[in-house]
Amino acid sequence: MFELDIRSRQPIYEQLVEKIKEFIIREVWGPNEQLPSVRLLAKELTINPNTIQKAYRELEHQGYIYSIPGKGHFVATQPEEVSREKLETAKQQLLKLLCEAFYIGMKKDAILSLVDEAEQIAGGGDPR
């Protein structure tokens, strides 16, 4: 279900948080859908349940999921603020990297063609 890199410097639980975020953002998992239980996912990924719980706790703290003790974890209905904040973070990261690209001498043409390439890879805007 997820591809985790055990030997990465990025902690497993953080990788999990990112992957699950993507699933939620792209609506692979819709609102109120139940996530795999802590123990089940731990078994599937052959990692410790505590690690899963840590990821779920973080996701809950960030507002992406909610939990009902005894029942399970569920995808939250994304409030507007979360989406806006998410977009703002992405913009800042992108701006920083773009600045660095200019600094090290990348030409604008090269950057623009990267934008086109990314657009194609990502499916480009609305796929309707």
Added chain:
Amino acid sequence: MFELDIRSRQPIYEQLVEKIKEFIIREVWGPNEQLPSVRLLAKELTINPNTIQKAYRELEHQGYIYSIPGKGHFVATQPEEVSREKLETAKQQLLKLLCEAFYIGMKKDAILSLVDEAEQIAGGGDPR
């Protein structure tokens, strides 16, 4: 001279490597210019000499500087390969981030305006 974040999750020596790289890339420090000695820089930044040495070792390994035992560390004359590799790495990072931007629903217009913004901040192409 450098602004380091002690409490950052990124190691101090890595922060140092990045900062010094930028200095070299932007030619704030020119080829064959001498870098601060391990002990001096350690004192100025109030961190351990070993940490500076680790950063210098890494920079030497990556080809950005060279060292002469007994004399000091000096900025290397950047071979073509280093520049090319650097550019390739930057392109890959940028492409990844651009893909993610599209994934989370950023519009192409928004991205293009970020490119313009970055161009202005970075001074935009050749400043002649």
Added chain:
DNA sequence: CAACTGTACTATGATATATATTACAGTTAG
């Protein structure tokens, strides 16, 4: 009741980071 769920806690091991300290050899100015 049994088998799930979440949650909490302790203990342990592994690893990375930064520090302190000492030591030795090359370079250079006085």
Added chain:
DNA sequence: CTAACTGTAATATATATCATAGTACAGTTG
């Protein structure tokens, strides 16, 4: 030559983070 710089290496120590193992308890559901 000597003193004061340089780089380099090695050891020991402290600390923080991460992941694991194990146990326990309470809520939910068929």
